[in-house]
Amino acid sequence: MHSFQELIAQFVKQFDQQQFPQHPASLYNAASHILKIGGKRIRPVLSLMGNELFDEIHPDAWQVGFAVELFHNFTLVHDDIMDKAPLRRNHPTVHTLYGDPAAILAGDVMLVYVYEHLNKVQSRYKQKIITVFNRAAIQVCEGQQLDMDLEAMDPAQVQYDDYVNMIALKTSVLLAASLQLGAIIGGGSEGNQAYLYNFGRNIGIAFQIQDDYLDAFGDPEKFGKQQGGDILANKKTFLLLKALEMCNPAQRTRLQELLDSNSESKVADMLQLFRDCKVDAWAAKEKERFQQLAFDNLESIAVFSARKRPLMELAEFLLSRQQ
Amino acid sequence: MHSFQELIAQFVKQFDQQQFPQHPASLYNAASHILKIGGKRIRPVLSLMGNELFDEIHPDAWQVGFAVELFHNFTLVHDDIMDKAPLRRNHPTVHTLYGDPAAILAGDVMLVYVYEHLNKVQSRYKQKIITVFNRAAIQVCEGQQLDMDLEAMDPAQVQYDDYVNMIALKTSVLLAASLQLGAIIGGGSEGNQAYLYNFGRNIGIAFQIQDDYLDAFGDPEKFGKQQGGDILANKKTFLLLKALEMCNPAQRTRLQELLDSNSESKVADMLQLFRDCKVDAWAAKEKERFQQLAFDNLESIAVFSARKRPLMELAEFLLSRQQ
Known part of the structure; x- marks a missing residue:
């Protein structure tokens, strides 16, 4: 090992x-x-x-x-x-x-x-x-097309589930398939291959939620990117799409104003709105949820748990970034 | 059959x-x-x-x-x-x-x-x-890149052999490989596969020479394209590159002038120059040469000649266009 x-x-x-x-x-x-x-x-x-x-x-x-x-x-x-x-x-x-x-x-x-x-x-x-x-290769192409389709839409028109599906295709299925391909060579059963595939898919989604969260709330020095880059670009993210779903009518009006604005306080104002909608707490939980799903998948694979340790460590490494 | x-x-x-x-x-x-x-x-x-x-x-x-x-x-x-x-x-x-x-x-x-x-x-x-x-797929990509590389060069700097190599990669190897792939499935020997591959490759080159010839000298009504389209676009063709090789210094100067000109008589003048350099007769012979190479390849395949008839007919169909 x-x-x-x-x-x-x-x-x-x-x-x-x-x-x-x-x-x-x-x-x-x-x-x-x-x-x-x-x-x-x-x-x-x-x-x-x-x-x-x-x-x-x-x-x-x-x-x-x-x-x-x-x-x-x-x-x-x-x-x-x-x-x-x-x-x-x-x-x-x-x-x-x-x-x-x-x-x-x-x-x-x-x-x-x-x-x-x-x-x-x-x-x-x-x-x-x-x-x-x-x-997986076909799904990655489809995911890239869906990403371009969604980018051309008004954020308020994008369904959260469609966004999760796009992210899964564009980024997670290749992680999942990479694991499964290895399992095929290692002689893993069909059932174990499926658990491993889903482990990879869920880790990928959890990672993307974390990435969106850190772009908004992370410490820019530690994260290595400009804070709020996604917000400045009006990029569709887990946070923005969920905020649109969770906010009240007044917050929604404010959110639409912020999307249309280029004011200097755009990032700070949007982050405040995200906090007001509690979408920051939601994101932490949502990442946790997908991470737990992944660990359940890994748990279900019928091999001694000692063999799973390196995969567990990699998952924890990928999903432990605080900044 | x-x-x-x-x-x-x-x-x-x-x-x-x-x-x-x-x-x-x-x-x-x-x-x-x-x-x-x-x-x-x-x-x-x-x-x-x-x-x-x-x-x-x-x-x-x-x-x-x-x-x-x-x-x-x-x-x-x-x-x-x-x-x-x-x-x-x-x-x-x-x-x-x-x-x-x-x-x-x-x-x-x-x-x-x-x-x-x-x-x-x-x-x-x-x-x-x-x-x-x-x-074949890799060679097609390489041929397309070589085509772009040659397009960016001055025609006088392009070697005729480099051009033939580019055409073979870009257009002929896929014809050749298509035949070979069928032969593999049909159970043809390695030797017969190679003859068939070369048959396709040579037919492809002969076809391209014919295509270049007809663009210049074909009857536009029967050929279905504007006559001299390649000449107007200063496109590198078998004719142009061979003309550069075969012409005398005075013709070469004239050819360079024509390449730099956009006069109304550009096509007619270039065709006259091609005839003066005897590149029209050369093209007919060069096509004939590759066609003969192809037929020799077909002849060498160790199956009854009746089985080769459809391939012979297709080759003659592709290479018999007079316009």
Whole structure:
């Protein structure tokens, strides 16, 4: 058994040795850029841990790890084009450096390479691996489209459940599938695979609620982002959508005014309104609820609890950020 | 045995029954649009014919056919964004109708669905199928990048061989791989697969030379395009690049003047120059040369020649356009 920290270190070492071809340089330099600027490498480590929950790590788990990490980075390259984002992890985005055409194409070729890795796993579970992976990949695309659809809507028209569904598709199903893919390789039963998948999905949602909460209420110095960035951008978040649901008519009018305003006190005023609606307390509870659901899923997996410890530790690490 | 016309009709019927999910409509309407505006469906029919060259058509050949046709359409969606093309097959392009973000995403999800089809083929040759498909898919991406790289260069700086290599990657390897994928399913030997692959590759190059020739010298009424469209756009073609190689210094100066000019007689003047350099006669011979290479490849395949007749007929159909 390995801790998640050990697995991240091992994965980073192996992943950094993967190389695209040299030519055409204009294509592969663009693809390499997004990989070089780093990232937490959480998804591939989930695959390794999903494997190790049931058995020793098999070489196929590394291939699946390369695949899910490459896929995640492909989505970042294309999402950044769609969002016209200038920066990613404090570096210029691929399309900023290489132009939209090369960035589109770099993403495309990365997606083909994803399947080069998946094609290397053993025949006996290759069909299942590609089926589970593809379901997640399709859902991630659908989630990104739903995100753009919701962004174009008036916040008051967005249903909370639709937002949770979008977040689950866009961010959580790949975490869930990464775990399940590892479990398939480790020989976990269908039932245990499902528990593990749901564990990942619920952790992902809890993490997103925490992320929204910290953007609003976190200490900007510790959180590393501008406080209230989401509020300034009128971004739809768990907090904003739930506030719209929980507030009284007067608060709702005030909220709409704040959305339309660009005053200097916009962040402070919105935070006060969130507190008045008690949406800050709600968010803490909602995160707790999804976290508890995840831990129940993990509890249900039929292996000795000692084997679950690394996953528990990773979940607690991800969900313990106070700032 | 079936004629290529019969197989096209059968494929169109089956392909039109394939449906994307309904939701999110904004994603799948964009993906469906490119499929609805038609196309010759040559690539999937090559897979069916590659199979039938060796054995009765197996259900897996249809899955491979769906995959290669979907992949081809995915490349059209993304290429049209990169080229900022307003029209495709006389219809508005996907990004014109749905915007760049939805078009990027529609292409992405189509590429994932490609592998849904490939994942349905039998386990015993799945690895080989995905390997051959991926090699072609990667080469198509590389070819598109090389095309953009060459477009940005001065025509006089482009080497003819680099251009042929780009065309082969961008357009011919998918034709070649479509045939080979069918041959794998039909049980063709490695040697026969290689001959069939090269047959497709050479037919593809011959077709592109013919296309360039007809754009310049074809009868616009029969060819269905504006005559000299490539010349007006200073597009790099077999004719232009070979003219630069074959012309004398005086002709070269004249050619450079014409490239820099926008006069009304530009097309007529360039055609005269092409004739003076004898590049029209060269193109006819060069097409003939690749066609002969292709027929030699077909000849080398170790099956009764009667089985090769449909492929021969398709090649002659594709390469017999006089206008």
